[in-house]
Amino acid sequence: MKRKYWIGLVAVTLSMCLVILGTLSSEEIKKVRIKDATDINSTESQAAQAAITKFRSYNEYPVYVHTEAVENGVLVLYRRFMKENHYDLNVEHVRWTWRGWKWAWGGSMSGGQGAQSDGLFVEYLPYNGRQDSPFPILLGAVTNQNIHKLHISDGAQYEAEPQLIRAHHPRDEQHSWLARVPRHAGKVLTVTALDQSGKVVSVKKLSRNELEPAEEQ
Template structure:
């Protein structure tokens, strides 16, 4: 009977080790810094514009090299673990067509602080961004981050919002400079 309990105990320990291996041992993609974790995920960070603290980590907004001296606008959730930082979720976009601002939407994800709308501010006259769901039930003022040519905006949204929005770029006086309705299914 004692041998049976020893075998059951050992089997239980092996199962626990397998199930919690991700918690007990660091991942190859774990970084000592946020930027290192992003780089290890295969993204080529040119520069970090802003980090926004959220539960269990940060949402980072950055520029990413896409070759030929071009950059994309990127954002993602980097999770803090026992062993360091790990890239969890995010994406990027480059938009040469829009004049005032670009926009991207990340839908709700269970283990990430999304939904999120974000983009680049291309026109320096834009001093405020408003994000409106198409029902106009929950208009939000976006947070503007960065400086100079590295201006970006973002807004955390409610779980029920998206993926269609009207985004308005306003001047310092509150005049609408640009308005764009986006229909997107997000990215990962």
């Protein structure tokens, strides 16, 4: 009887160890896949891009600008139109799953450059209710070549200086950027654009209360 008990105990212990090892292995694989996908020219990045194309059903091939790692996948920045005197930018959250890359959520901004003479365009994409969501996000485009740096603040604890990114495309004069905003950040965000000498070129203020769903206000 005791022998059967010990055999059963060993079998259960081994099964639990295999489950733990399998979980650890899958977590390590996820980390590697996400890291590889941040290289925009890698096979892994192209697989994440394919998940976007499949969901969006685009006829044209977008110009991919940047891929940024988040906890469970990547954020992919890309442009679609590349029109003269026009700005546009899309961001997509693509999750890594055991079945491969899957589109999760996204948003976009676009319009004529004449809408903002200072050449600083900002879009707020609110939290989408998913527990694993990297949103809210500030998405932006810069078409003023005098702007060299951005500073974002809620006037309290949240501050960010997002990278200005330019697509590797001969017709692209736009710099793109994004910044993840903590859900607990202040309700008014200030985006300040600076020139090379640190002089203020433009200031934009956004009220999150006007842009968030009611449950987040």
